[in-house]
Amino acid sequence: xxxxxxxxxxxxxxxxxxxxxxxxxxxxxxxxxxxxxxxxxxxxxxxxxxxxxxxxxxxxxxxxxxxxxxxxxxxxxxxxxxxxxxxxxxxxxxxxxxxxxxxxxxxxxxxxxxxxxxxxxxxxxxxxxxxxxxxxxxxxxxxxxxxxxxxxxxxxxxxxxxxxxxxxxxxxxxxxxxxxxxxxxxxxxxxxxxxxxxxxxxxxxxxxxxxxxxx
Amino acid sequence: xxxxxxxxxxxxxxxxxxxxxxxxxxxxxxxxxxxxxxxxxxxxxxxxxxxxxxxxxxxxxxxxxxxxxxxxxxxxxxxxxxxxxxxxxxxxxxxxxxxxxxxxxxxxxxxxxxxxxxxxxxxxxxxxxxxxxxxxxxxxxxxxxxxxxxxxxxxxxxxxxxxxxxxx
Numbered sequence: 154x155x156x157x158x159x160x161x162x163x164x165x166x167x168x169x170x171x172x173x174x175x176x177x178x179x180x181x182x183x184x185x186x187x188x189x190x191x192x193x194x195x196x197x198x199x200x201x202x203x204x205x206x207x208x209x210x211x212x213x214x215x216x217x218x219x220x221x222x223x224x225x226x227x228x229x230x231x232x233x234x235x236x237x238x239x240x241x242x243x244x245x246x247x248x249x250x251x252x253x254x255x256x257x258x259x260x261x262x263x264x265x266x267x268x269x270x271x272x273x274x275x276x277x278x279x280x281x282x283x284x285x286x287x288x289x290x291x292x293x294x295x296x297x298x299x300x301x302x303x304x305x306x307x308x309x310x311x312x313x314x315x316x317x318x319x320x321x322x323x324x325x326x327x328x329x330x331x332x333x334x335x336x337x338x339x340x341x342x343x344x345x346x347x348x349x350x351x352x353x354x355x356x357x358x359x360x361x362x363x364x365x366x367x368x
Numbered sequence: 369x370x371x372x373x374x375x376x377x378x379x380x381x382x383x384x385x386x387x388x389x390x391x392x393x394x395x396x397x398x399x400x401x402x403x404x405x406x407x408x409x410x411x412x413x414x415x416x417x418x419x420x421x422x423x424x425x426x427x428x429x430x431x432x433x434x435x436x437x438x439x440x441x442x443x444x445x446x447x448x449x450x451x452x453x454x455x456x457x458x459x460x461x462x463x464x465x466x467x468x469x470x471x472x473x474x475x476x477x478x479x480x481x482x483x484x485x486x487x488x489x490x491x492x493x494x495x496x497x498x499x500x501x502x503x504x505x506x507x508x509x510x511x512x513x514x515x516x517x518x519x520x521x522x523x524x525x526x527x528x529x530x531x532x533x534x535x536x
Contacts, residue, residue, distance in 0.1 A: 231502055284443040364468040
């Protein structure tokens, strides 16, 4: 059988590898992007005949309002838009507003790893399929692209959280955590991947996440 | 009136200095390698001469941005609010994390979710800082600041500095 990585498209071919995919340990991960074995899908998956996804649920009025945290992201996005146009002063002003909203975002009540995983899961089960269907129906290619990238990144976050919950600190000992500064893909390894498996930017676009006490 | 200005990508610049030879106004002779936008006349000679492709000509005016439909915006905003909750939870959990591994993982996740959310909102009508949507938001914030700590001066300054592309 052939198993495909849902993040980067890497194909594990039993015939070529000699070891059947099913026999690999659960700790095995994609050699290209680090996605865990559990996320791989059999290649033979029948191409679902364009399952017409249900129309996106109608949003309540209050859903159309952006929360303080969302406004923080909106403004830090505009700051990045200014940076790309080499407008440093405007970028700094948008960052001031973004920082205000980041600080104003209400605290999560009793946050937990399980709760965070459930939030990721809700996006994967409902948020992305709904938005993707609406974008497809409206011929909005840009938003469809956002859904493809965002869904892959969220899948990876969900999988990494699950792996941490299984293995604890041992999972991240003697290795590094990297974030793609363009799409947000998170990669665990000694060095970042040569190309981001989601958005294809080169390794230098990855940022290493430092611990509280850098060695 | 010039329509373009030259900007240099320092990561690509190999200091061949052809820009110095061809610039008619001396806009590229700065010590920090940032091209002087007040001197640049937008002629493009430096971008054409640069052997490493480190200089690009960036427009001063941007076109109106793509319109977005309400049917897409409603679920996009709902998803943006969900992402904001995840970022907040990840940040709080990182602050409370005891292990260094968990701290790094959750810090990475908070940053990751923010990047995903920025991307989402960029495509949800906030691509250009010069857009009508960005202006309307800044105007609302300047008129009715959402709190005493809100940097109203920043919003007013942005309104004055950025043109509104969606206005005829």
